[in-house]
Amino acid sequence: MDKVKVGIIGTGNIGTDLLFKVLRSEILECGMFAGRNPDSEGIKRAQSMGVPTSCESIKAIEDNPNCCEIVFDATSAKVHQTNAPILAKLNKFAIDLTPSQIGKMCVPVLNGDECLSEKNINLITCGGQGSIPIAYAYMKVHPEIEYIEIVASIASKSAGPGTRANIDEFTQTTRDAIVAFTGVPRAKAIIILNPAEPPVIMRNTVYAQIPQPKIDLLKVEIAAIVKSVQQYVPGYKVTVEPVFENGRVTTTVEVVGLGDFLPKYSGNLDIITCGAVSIAEKYARYKILA
Secondary structure, three states: OOOEEEEEEOOOHHHHHHHHHHHOOOOEEEEEEEOOOOOOHHHHHHHHOOOOEEOOOOHHHHHOHHHOOEEEEOOOHHHHHHHHHHHHHOOOEEEEOOOOOOOEEOOHHHHHHHHOOOOEEEOOOHHHHHHHHHHHHHHHHOOOOOEEEEEEEEEHHHOOHHHHHOHHHHHHHHHHHHHHHHOOOEEEEEEEEEOOOOOOOEEEEEEEEOOOOOHHHHHHHHHHHHHHHOOOOOOEEEEEEEEEEOOEEEEEEEEOOOOOOOOOOOHHHHHHHHHHHHHHHHHHHHHHOO
């Protein structure tokens, strides 16, 4: 089978993990791995594996547009503001892994198929990918919910410069996405960078105000959506099933990474790279290889 070429902009932890996942894909191959820093460990690693690289970031794709059909942007929300119109002009299918909110917000388990008709999709945040499916299940059983809150706890070691630079965008984008996907009137998102040693596994706790919850139905809906997420994020699982206390329902999920490039405790990065590759593969199958 012919493979579809992808470009990766951003050579840090997320970009490098994407590269590892693309290299083992049956239908994707990396046509360009581009960043800005010639001393980047990601660039050096890609070069050692025979992957085409550049230190000219998106200009490498502008100068050689045939190097890829799909582009992953693993830079920052601010940088994607510059990259998005360029990728649109080049008619690339852009998968944005920053909390920029420029493209259509995408949670693959919920709206992956409809995102294939877009040219720029936004994977929100790691906390959004982990918590929105649970929040969606809550609202499916209890559409009357007025408020949902999520707390994402990640290992400090898994938060690189890009993650730390996007903390404000993380909370805003995650909150907006919870509202958009569930219809809940109010939402809040919090992220905690835990410095514990050994590093903690990523956990997302989802809270909802529900005076009289249907716990058994909630368990059924959550189990079903978790099983669907596991199709592309195998390490996604419930660690605390829905419990009710003081008018509030609480559910916790964790994400253990695949360990492709990053440590398994970096599930916060793995969930978004897994989602990105799953959408790229689906786009390749249905839009290019069909």
